[in-house]
Each structure stands twice: as structure tokens, then as C-alpha cells.
Amino acid sequence: MSSTPVTPATPAPAAPKPAAPAPTLAQDIAKKVGVWLDPVHIILVIMLIFASIGGVYLFESKEAAAAQARAEIATQAATAAQALSASQAVQNAATQEQAKEVEAALTAANVQLQQANAQLIASNRQLTTTLVTQQAKVPTLPPAQQATLWQQLEPKATVTFTPTGFAVDAVGGIATIQDLQELGVDRQKLVNFQKQVDNDLAQITNENNALLEEKKAHASDVAADATKLAASQAELKKVNDDFTTYKHKARRNYIKAFFAGVVVGIIGGHAAGI
Secondary structure, X not given: OOOOOOOOOOOOOOOOOOOOOOOOHHHHHHXXXXXXXXXXXXXXXXXXXXXXXHHHHHHHHHHHHHHHHHHHHHHHHHHHHHHHHHHHHHHHHHHHHHHHHHHHHHHHHHHHHHHHHHHHHHHHHHHHHHHHHHHHHHHHOOXXXXXXXXXXXXXXXXXXXXXXXXXXXXXXXXXXXHHXXXXXXXXXXXXXXXXXXXXXXXXXXXXXXHHHXXXXXXXXXXXXXXXXXXXXXXXXXXXXXXXXXHHHXXXXXXXXXXXXXXXXXXXHHHHOOO
């Protein structure tokens, strides 16, 4: 009995496995971010954040200290200016009071001078009136009295009445001529003196007006300085207020800018495959 050899069955080839799909960009970023979220990286990131915050605080503290120093210098300068202004105000007030006293004394003296001048003017008018009266009376006097009046006016002269007029000795004649010459000069000197007095009065008036204008200018300067001082004080207050606001906001702004930079840097780095 013959046996037929059995041929073993050949297994069918296995079907090829389908290729795994390529990861998307989001999956790739998530994978890389996941690597960064292990404990070691988290600790390093926390340490970096604290170190950066410390650096920001140190930088901001130095900036604030420098700004504070400048503000203190400005405050000291403003305080010194205010103290000087206050001292000058006190001195100016004392000067003004002293000036008022001097002005009052000068005003009283001027009143007395005006009264004295009024008396002199009245006296001169009386003398002029008396002279006119006397001169009008001379032609009516008898010749003998005219001769006597001549000798009274010129004691050096010896005057006698003659049928044709008056006879005067040589000494008296010369003295009379000299008196008449002196009278003419005195009259001109009186006119010149009056002009000089008028000029002096005009000069005094001009000087008084100049003093009044200087007083107005001084008062205007004081008012302008007070306005400038008030403006400077207001500006200093604004600077101090702005600096206080800056100190409160600067630190928060530095921290916000730092965190924004960190977040942008991390996201951008992972997106670029770094």
C-alpha cells in the first residue's frame, strides 16, 4: 500500500498595516508643550519668573530712587525759593511801611512849605500894592517933600529943591545912579530867580511822577513774582502728584510687560519648533 506525500499548506501573506497619520501642527505643539510641563521645567520656569520679577523690581527701584532724588532736589529748591520769597515779602512789607512813614513826613513838610509859600506870595502882593500906591503919591508931594524923600531913599545924597527942579551933590548923584543901576540888575535877577523856582518846581513834579511810576512798576513786579511763584508751586505739586502716580503704576507696568514678553516668547518659540 503506497502512501501519497502530503504537501503542507502555505499561509496567506498578511495584509499590510495602514500607515499612521502625520501629526497635526496642534498635536506637535501640544507634544512639545507637554515636554515643557514636566516638573523640572516647571521649577525652572518658576525660578526664571521669580528671578525676572526680582530684576524688574531692582531696576524699577533704582529708577524710582533716582527719580525720587531728583524730586527731592526740586522740592528743596522750591522750598528754598519759597523761604526766600517769604523773607523778601517780610522785608518788602517793612520797607513799604517805612516808605509810607517817609512819604507821610514828606507830605506834611510839603504842606508846611506850601503854606509858607502862600504867605510869601501874599506878602509880595502887599509890597507891590504898597509900592504902586507910594509911586502914585510922589507926583502929588510938594517939591521940598520930594527932595526929602530922595534923601531918604539915598542917604548919601544931599538934595535941594530949585525953581527948575532939584540940585544934588556929586556924591549923592553918583550914588543915585549906582542905585538905579543896581535896581535894574536886581529886577532881572528877580525874574531869573522866579524862572529858576519854576524850573525847580517842575523838576520836583517830574521826580514825584517818576517815583509814582517806579512805585507802580515795583507793585507790578511784586504781583508778577507772586503769580510766578503760585504757578511754580502749582507745577511742583503737579510734578509730585505725577511722580507718586508713576511710582504706583511703573512697577505694575514693568511686570505686565515682562509677562507679556515671556508668554509671547514661549508661544513663539514652540510654534517655531525651538
